[in-house]
Amino acid sequence: MRSLATLTMRVCFTLAAVFRLAGPASAESPPPAVMRSAHALAMVGEPELPADFDHFPYAEPSAPKGGRLRLGVLGTFENLNRFNIKFLRAPLFLQGAVYESLMTRSEDEEKTYYGLIAESVDIDDAREHVVFHLDPRAHFSDGASITAADVAFTFALLKEQGLPQTRAEFSLVKSIDAPDARTVRFDLTGANDRELPLALAAMPVLPKHATDVERFSEATLAPPLASGPYIVSEVNAGERLLLRRDPNYWGNDLPARRGFFNFAEVEVDYYRDAGALFEAFKAGLVDFREETSATQWAQGYNFPAMSEGRIVKETIRPTRPVGIEGFGFNLRREIFRDPRVREAIAMMLDFEWINANLLSGLYRRTQSYFDESVYSASRKPASGAERALLARFPGVLREDILEGRWLPPAHDGSGRDRAIARRAIALLTEVGYQPSPAGLTKGGSPLRFEILVRSHDEERLALNFSASLARIGVDAQVRLVEEAQYNRNRQNFDFDMLVGQWLPVAEPGAEQRARWGSPAASQAGSVNLCGVASPAVDAMIDALVAARSKEDLIAAARALDRVLISGFYFVPLYHATDIYTAHVPQLRHAASNPRHPMFPYNMILEGWWRERP
Template sequence: MAAPSQALGYVPKYAAGFTHFDYVNPSAPKGGRLMLSAQGGFDTLNPFSLKGDKADGVEALTLDTLGVNSEDEPYSCYGLLADDMQLAADKLSMRFHLNPLARFANGRPVQAADVVASFNTLTRDAAATPQYRLYWADVKQAVALDANTVRFDFKRRNSELHMILCQLPVFSRQWIPAGKTLADMVLVPPVGSGPYVLSQYQLGKNIRFSRNPHYWAANLPVRRGMFNFDEVGYRYYQDETARLEAFKAGEFDVSAENMAKQWARGYLGAKFDDGRIVKKALPHQRSAGMQGFVFNLRRQQFADKRLRQAISLAFDFEWANRNLFYGQYRRSNSFFTNSELAASGLPGPDELKLLQPLREKLDPAVFGPPVEPPFTDGRYGIRRNLREARQLLFEAGWRYEGGKLVDHRGRPLRIEFLTYSKVYDRVASGWQQNLAKLGITLTVRVVDPAIYQRRLNDFDYDMTVVVYAASNSPGNEQLDFHSCQAAQTPGSQNWAGLCDPAVEALLPQFQHFTSRQQLLAASHALDRVLRAGYYLVPNWNLPYHRMAWWNRFGQPARLPLYYSPTTWAIETWWEKK
C-alpha cells in the first residue's frame, strides 16, 4: 500500500503505488553495526525537555512521526504512522487516520489518544523546549475522533501547518505517569514505535540502539530499504583531536568533518592510502541557511546598528580562509545561503509589495542590492574596513580614552564570545587583534557543552556562534528565529533577541501563502531586512559534505539532494558481508 502524500506548492514526486524512495536500495541486507561519534556528553534520555544535555539518537531512532519528508524534494510529506491524511476544504483543520498495524515497541497499538497526548505534552508542558509551542502555535486543539483518527483544529489558516504536523513525534501516552511531567522523565526514554529501541547507555560516554526485529513499518514504501543495521551507537568525545584519532583507530565508523584543518591535514596516512578508510567530498543541494557570530541584542551595548556593523567590518574572513581553512569555504551572505530563497539584485515587484508599506520602519539599504558581508583583498587587507569601522563608532558616540573605546560614561567596550569548542580560539585570534586596533576587547570563553546549552537557553552571552538552519521551504520556524514572542521565551532559537516591527510584519507571510512564488518573495524580503540589520557576523559554508568512513559499507547508487551526512548513513547504508 502506498503512503498518502502532501506537497507544499507542487505535485509530489512519488505517486500512489510507489514502492520505495529513489535514493535507497530496497534490497539492502539487514545486519551489522554502525558506530558514530557525538560531541561532549549527555545527562538525559528525554529528547523533549528544555533542561539537560540530550542523548543523540533517541528521538530519531525510537520515535515514528505521522509522516516523513522525502530527501529529494523541497518539501513533501508521505504518511508513516498515518495511512491517510486530509486537509479540510476550508483549510482550518487536518485529519490523520492511523495505520491499524502501527505498534509501539512494547506491542501496544498506536492510537489517536497517543497522538493527542504527544501533541499536548510538547505544546503545553512547561518543561518542554518552547520550539514546539512556537512551531505549532496556530493549532487550537488536537481531538481524537475515534481510536485511529485524530483531527487538528487550526486557529487560522496557515499555509504549511498541515505539513509540519506530519513531523509530530508520537510516543505512548503511558510514558509519563499521571501526576508527572516531562521534567520527571530524565532517565526514562519515551516509548516509541520507531525502528530501534534503546538497549544500552553510559551517561556522558556512549549510547546504543538495537533494531526492533518486529518493527511494524519495515515494509512500508517510506521505510523499505532503510534502517538496515542491527545496532546503531554513539561514542562521546570531549574534543575534536581525540575524536579524529578515535576514528582512525576504529572506535567508530563514519566521520562527518566540520573542521577544515582536520580535513586537510588529519585525514591522511596508510589507512587512507590503501583504501581501508574512504575519504570523499559529497555534493548536496541543501540550503546552507546562516551560520554566524550572533549579537545578543538583550545587551544594551549592541542596540546601535553602527556598532554591530563596525564589529563585523573587523572580521577578516578572507584571511581566515587562507590561513586557517585551507581555502575550503565560501562566505555565507544570506539567511538562505545556497538557495533560490536568498535575495539578490534590486527588490522585484513581489518583494516591493511587501516592503513598501513598511518603508518608514526600514533602513533605506533594504531597497537597494542586498547587504553583502565585508570583503578584504590581498593589497589593502583589513585597513580600509577598520577605517570605515572607526568612523561608524565615532558616529555612534564612542570615543578613545587611554587606548580603549569608551562610551559617553567612560565605560570600555568588552565583549565575551561564548563557545563550547576550542576551534574558535584560532578563528577569533585575528579578529581579536583587529578589534583591539579599534579599542575593543574580545575574550573567548570556552565552557562545557552542558553549561553552554544552559547559557544558550537563558540567553546568557554577549556573542556566540549559531546556525539559522533553513529548509527549502521556510515557514513557522521563522517565528522561532525572529519573532518578539520568541525573543522573550527562554530556550527559543531567537538567539539575537530580535524584536523588530518590520520583521514582525513580515513573519506572517511564512504562514499565509498560496504559491511557491509568494514564499520566495517573502523569503527575499525578510532576507534583505535581516542582512541590513547586521544582527550577526556571517560565517562560511560548503556546497558539499566532508565524509570519511571505514570501507565496509554498502551505499545506494543515488545520492539524495537534501540530506545530512550521518542521517544518510543511518537510514540508507548497510554492512557488506
C-alpha cells in the same frame, strides 16, 4: 507512588478542555469544508511521488540488514527526551530512529510529508481542517497499538510542556477531536498558517500508557518507549548509547521506510575533545566521520589507515541550502542594541585572511540567511511582490539591501585592511564612541564583551576576530567552555556573543518564528539566540507561512532575508559547498543522494548499510 494512570490525569483534564465535539450546525454556520484525501502533504504544489510509490528515490530497498555501525559524537548528553525544554542536552538522532511522527519528510523534496503512523490525511483547500487516519498496523515497541488517544495525549502534553516553538504552533489549533481509535481531526480555523498541518504531521506520537506527565519537563536517562525502528538498549550517561533494531518493528514494509535503518546495532560514543575523537577514528574505533575542519581535510588524513585502505575519503556535493553559522550578538545586552554597533563589529571579520591562512581556501563567505538557494535575496533587486510586503515598514531597509547590492565587506587579504577599519570606527563614532587609552569608550564605559566558544577550532577563529577588533579599540575576550556548559549558557541566553548554528532548511517556513520571531526572544530555551524582536521580521514570517504558491513563498522568504540582513544580528561566517566524509570501505549508500537533507546523512546514516564480507 502514584501510577502512570494517575500521572496522566492532568493532561487528560487538558484534553477535556481542548476537545470540542462536533454538534449540529446552526443556520448561521458556514458550509462544511470540502475535504480531499491525500497520501502526502506539501507546503506548496503537489507531492512528487504517487500514492503507490515503492520507496524514496535516495533509498536502496534491497540493502542488506545487519552489522554494527560505530559512530563518534563530540560533546555529551544529559537527557533522552527530545521534546522538553532541555532538548539541547538530548541526542538529536533519537527523533526518527526511536521516536516516530505521524508523517515523515521526504528529503528529496523541499517540504513534503508522506505517510508513517498516519497512512493518509484529509485536508481542505484553505488548510483550516486536517484529519489524520492512523495505520492500524502501527504499534509501540511494547506491542501496544498506537491509537488516536495517544495522538491526542501527545498534542495536549506538548502544547503544555513541549518546546517553545511547539507550544506556539499548537496554540494556534482551535480544537482537536478523536471520533474513533484511528481518526484524529484538527480544527485550524483562524490560524492563517498554511504550514500548520505540516507541523502537526511532524508531531511525534508518545505512548499515553507509558509517559510520566508530572516529570516530563525534567531531564531523564530512562530509555524511551516509542514506535521507531530502534530501541535504546544501553545507556552510559553522557558517554555512550547503544541502539538495537527492534525485531518487531511495525513499519518495515512501509514505502517511507524501505531501504532505511539497515544496521542491526548503532553504537554512539561521545568524546569531550575534538582531537580525541579524531584519534579514535584514526585508530579504527569509529566507522564514519564528517570532516568539518578544512585544514584537517587538506592536511590531516595522511595516517596509516588511509594509506592501507582501511579508511576511504568521499566528497559529496548536495543541492541543499547551507544553513547559517556566525558570531551571534545577544541583543539583550545593552552594548549591542544599536545596529550600527553590530555592523561595525561585523565589518572586522577578515574572511579573506582567515580562508587563505586557516581554512586552506576551501570556503565561501555566507551572504544570506538562505544562502545557496532560490530564497536568498543576495545580489537580487527586490521584486514588486517583495516591495509590496515591505511597504508597511518604511525605513527598515537600506537601499543597498533593497537593491541586492549589499555584501559582507571584502578585506584586502593582508590581515590589516585599514580602509575597512576606518569605516568601522566612523560608524562607532556616530553612536558616540570615542578613542581613549582604554580603547573605544562611551560615557567612560569601554566597548567590551565576551565571545563564548566550545571547541579549539572556534577558539582559534574567535581569537583572530578578537585581534582584528582590538585594532579599532574594541575589547573582545574569548572564553572556551565544554559542550554541556555551552548549551546551558545558550539555553539561558547567558552570553554576550557566541558561535551559533542554525540548521539548513530546504524551504523556509514556520521554523523562522523560533529563530527570529518576537515571542521566542523571551522564551528560555528558544533558538532565537540573538533576541530578535522586530515587527517587520514577524510580518515577513507571517507572509511566509501564509504563502499559497511557490512565487509567494519566494517573495516572502527574500523579503525576510532582506529584513534580517538589515538588522545585522550576527557576523556571518562561511560555508563549504562540499560535504567531506571519511569512512570504512565496508559502508555503502544508495547511488542517489537526497536533494534536500537537513543533515548529510541524518546523524546515524539511516540510508547506509554495511557490505557483508
